[in-house]
Structure formats: C-alpha cells, structure tokens
Amino acid sequence: MGVEWLLVCHGLVTAVVVVSFLCGRWPIFEGTFIQRIHHFLTFGAYDYFLRFVGAVFGHKCMDAVLSVEYYCCDRPNPLLQIVYIVIISVTYYFVAKSCFAYIPGYYLSGIHRYTSLLAVAVGILLFLLTSFSDPGTVNAENVSNYISAYPYDNIIYSEKECSTCKIPKPARSKHCSICDRCVARFDHHCGWMNNCIGEKNTRYFMAFLLWHFLICLYGTVAIGLVLAGRLRELRVVDILTVYYGIENSFLDLAPNIVQWLLGSYNTQILLMVFLAIIGMLLAGFFGYHAKLCITNTTTNETFKWQDYIEWQRKLREAKVSAEALKQSIDGIRSEKQPSSSKWRAFFKKSPLEDVVIVKNNVYDKGFFHNILEVISPFSARWSFTQNKLKSR
Structure with a gap:
C-alpha cells in the first residue's frame, strides 16, 4: 500500500x-x-x-x-523546441510500451496502434509549421499594404515610425525585441515555437493548440479504456466479490479496484493523469485565444486596452473631481442658494463614482469576419498581392 x-x-x-x-x-x-x-x-x-x-x-x-x-x-534559440520534441516523443514511447501490449483489447481495436502514431505525427507537423512559418514580417516592401489592411484607430494605435526598423509602423503591429523584426497583427512571441505569433501563422498556432488538446483527450480516454478492458478480461470484479466477499457496490469495490490498478498498472495511470492535466491546460489556453480570435483582439492588444481604459478612468476621475471642487466653491460663494432636501442629497449619485469606459474595438467586425481574418489573413489574399505589385 x-x-x-x-x-x-x-x-x-x-x-x-x-x-x-x-x-x-x-x-x-x-x-x-x-x-x-x-x-x-x-x-x-x-x-x-x-x-x-x-x-x-x-x-x-x-x-x-x-x-x-x-x-x-x-x-531566438531552439531549447524549448527541443524540450517539446523530447516530451512528445518520450510520452508516446511510454504509452506505446505500456499500452500497445493490450491493444487490441476488450474495448479497443488494433487500429489505435496506427491512429495514435498518425495523431502524434500531425501534431509534430503543426508544430513545425507554426515554428518555421513567417508570422507576417513587416518590411519596406509591404508596409503600405499592411497600413491599408489595418487602419489606425487613433485610440491605442496612431501613426508612428518603428524606431528600430525606421519604417512606418502599421496598426496592430509590434517590433519583437527577441526576433528583431516588426510583425503584423502581433499576438505574442512564443518560446515553445521559437517564433512570433502574428498575422500569417495565428491559424497554425490555433490548430496546434486544438490538435494537441485532442491528442491528450484521445490518449486519456484510450488508456482508460485499456485499463477498463483489463478489468473485464481478468474478471477483477468477480474475483473481488466471489472470492474475497466484497459487496458488489461502487463504494465497496472502488477502493479495491483503485488499489489493484495502482499496484499493477501504475505507469498507465501516471500517463493518464499527466495527459489529463496537460489537456486541461491546453483547453484553457485554446479557449483564451479562441475568445481573442472571435473578438478580433490579440494578446498584445489586451494589455494596450487595459492601459487605455485605466488611463481614461483616471482622466475621468480627475475631471469629475475638478468639477466637484468647482461646484463646492460655487456653493460656498452663493449665499442665497436654497438648501436641498436631505433625502435627495442622500440618494443623489456621487460624482466621484466610477464611470464605465467602453472599449471601442474598430477591428471587431463580427464573428464570421473575425474568424475569416484568422483563417485567411490579409497577406494571403489576392487583393493584398495585387496592391503589393501596384506599389512597386
């Protein structure tokens, strides 16, 4: 025990x-x-x-x-890329070594030996595609096209020049200090990919997150079915109830079955728990980025909006405080002003209460348009290419 x-x-x-x-x-x-x-x-x-x-x-x-x-x-360095390859390779090796001996089994057919390998191969392919694809590098040749594609909102983006690249800075772009380049519709620099996530490869990054969540879900369920199959094939429940006299109820059988599984299949259980935890984390990360895509916002812009809203709130509070001070001074000077009701003064809204600042995201053009912009970025469209040729 x-x-x-x-x-x-x-x-x-x-x-x-x-x-x-x-x-x-x-x-x-x-x-x-x-x-x-x-x-x-x-x-x-x-x-x-x-x-x-x-x-x-x-x-x-x-x-x-x-x-x-x-x-x-x-x-830029490939350390986390190597760590990813090691993690997925070692995990698949242990899954194959500990579970393939029981496939085909009571609940799983032999095809899962090959579908699991295919799933991992597709995951690695998406990883390579995200890592080595162009995130949407802004240069002197395409900067005018990106400025046309992403107009300035004059709220969190205004016309300015990149101090490093010495070219106009399109809206929604950012100069990555790690990669040393300007990236259109910059989301974040991903160390796991050793690449920026931007206008061109956000779709690959989202596919990577979703697919790896599905791999973890598939692995967790498959290992669970392997263990359930072993319980049926070895007739563990019958042995516990008939030979050991344990009552055939969930509360009585569960502790004994868990003890037997931990003693006989501890590697499979650890793998299942590991995949379940990573799967939940990937689901949360994918959900966060899916929300950004649906609202046509980037990770970089969420921080910009937070700073803008906080600045607007402080500015509004300063104006309200100045107005309240002015009214109090005017009230002192006005001796003939009639006194207001105490009940009205009690229920009167304080001018210092927070005023809701609405985020006016001009890039949010609706669910379908926002999703289309991720799946088919502007730089991959025919109109963008034609504008690029005309600018030459």
Whole structure:
C-alpha cells in the first residue's frame, strides 16, 4: 500500500507544480499558494540561485549565468523546441510500451496502434509549421499594404515610425525585441515555437493548440479504456466479490479496484493523469485565444486596452473631481442658494463614482469576419498581392 500512496502523492505534487508554473499568474489564483509557488518557480528560485553563485563562485560565474539567461530568454534559440520534441516523443514511447501490449483489447481495436502514431505525427507537423512559418514580417516592401489592411484607430494605435526598423509602423503591429523584426497583427512571441505569433501563422498556432488538446483527450480516454478492458478480461470484479466477499457496490469495490490498478498498472495511470492535466491546460489556453480570435483582439492588444481604459478612468476621475471642487466653491460663494432636501442629497449619485469606459474595438467586425481574418489573413489574399505589385 505504501507504493500506491507514493504514486498518488507523486501525481498530486506533479499536478500542483505544472499548474502553478503554467497558470500561476491567472487572476483566479491571485493571493493563493498557486501564485506563490509560481513566483518561486519563475523568479524566487532563480534569484536565490544567482545569489548563491555570486557568494560562492564570484561575479565572473554570475556573469556567465546571466549570459546563459540572455541567450535562453532574450534571443531566438531552439531549447524549448527541443524540450517539446523530447516530451512528445518520450510520452508516446511510454504509452506505446505500456499500452500497445493490450491493444487490441476488450474495448479497443488494433487500429489505435496506427491512429495514435498518425495523431502524434500531425501534431509534430503543426508544430513545425507554426515554428518555421513567417508570422507576417513587416518590411519596406509591404508596409503600405499592411497600413491599408489595418487602419489606425487613433485610440491605442496612431501613426508612428518603428524606431528600430525606421519604417512606418502599421496598426496592430509590434517590433519583437527577441526576433528583431516588426510583425503584423502581433499576438505574442512564443518560446515553445521559437517564433512570433502574428498575422500569417495565428491559424497554425490555433490548430496546434486544438490538435494537441485532442491528442491528450484521445490518449486519456484510450488508456482508460485499456485499463477498463483489463478489468473485464481478468474478471477483477468477480474475483473481488466471489472470492474475497466484497459487496458488489461502487463504494465497496472502488477502493479495491483503485488499489489493484495502482499496484499493477501504475505507469498507465501516471500517463493518464499527466495527459489529463496537460489537456486541461491546453483547453484553457485554446479557449483564451479562441475568445481573442472571435473578438478580433490579440494578446498584445489586451494589455494596450487595459492601459487605455485605466488611463481614461483616471482622466475621468480627475475631471469629475475638478468639477466637484468647482461646484463646492460655487456653493460656498452663493449665499442665497436654497438648501436641498436631505433625502435627495442622500440618494443623489456621487460624482466621484466610477464611470464605465467602453472599449471601442474598430477591428471587431463580427464573428464570421473575425474568424475569416484568422483563417485567411490579409497577406494571403489576392487583393493584398495585387496592391503589393501596384506599389512597386
């Protein structure tokens, strides 16, 4: 029983670490131990490590560590791409080694040996397509076309020049400091892809997220069916009820079946839990980006809108405060002004109450148009190409 509990504890700790690392900054975890674990994993542990290196080995070693950090975090590098290939390859290897011996089985046919390999191959293909495709690089040749495709809204985007590329900066674009290029309809720089996610490859990125969620769901269900098949083939329920006298009810059988599964198929259960956790994270990430696509917004623009709304709110509060101060001064000066009812003053809305600032996203042109813009970006359309030829 000690081994089973050790496996359960290992799975729970792994789940907490993975969720904390990937989702610790989500608003739902604010102020919780998940956020504190995330801070320790992403900042605290590294800060303590730097101090330790500086105190024990001196500043030269600390400078060497900082150089490695600069290469890994601030420059294009294939480290996370390699990590992805290792994770998906090792996971598939363990799934094949631990589960293929029971396929075909009671619930699964032999075709799943090949469909699983095909699913992983398609996932790797989408990964390569997203990683090595052009995200929509803005240069002197196509900048006028992108300016026509994405007009300035004069709210969060106004006419300006990229200080690095020295070309006009189209609306919705951003100069990526890691890739050192301007990217049209910039969403974010993805370290896993070693590439920016922009106007041209958002569709590949969304397909990558959706497909890998489906792979994790498929793997979780398939392993669950393998274990359920083993229960039927080995007649575990009959053995527990007939030979061990356990009552044939869910509450009595479940603990014994779980104990038997953890003792006999612990590798399969760990793989199933791992795939389920990664699948839930991918589902959340895909849902977030799907919402952005439906509203024709990017990750970069969500921060810009937050800054704009906060600035508008502070500006509105300052104007209301100034108006309230002016009215109070006028009230003091006006001696003949009749006193208002106390009940009316009690129920009167305070001028300092927050006023709702409406986000006016001019790029949101409706559900179908927004989806079409992701599936068929402007730069892939015939009109964009014709404008590019005319500009020459």
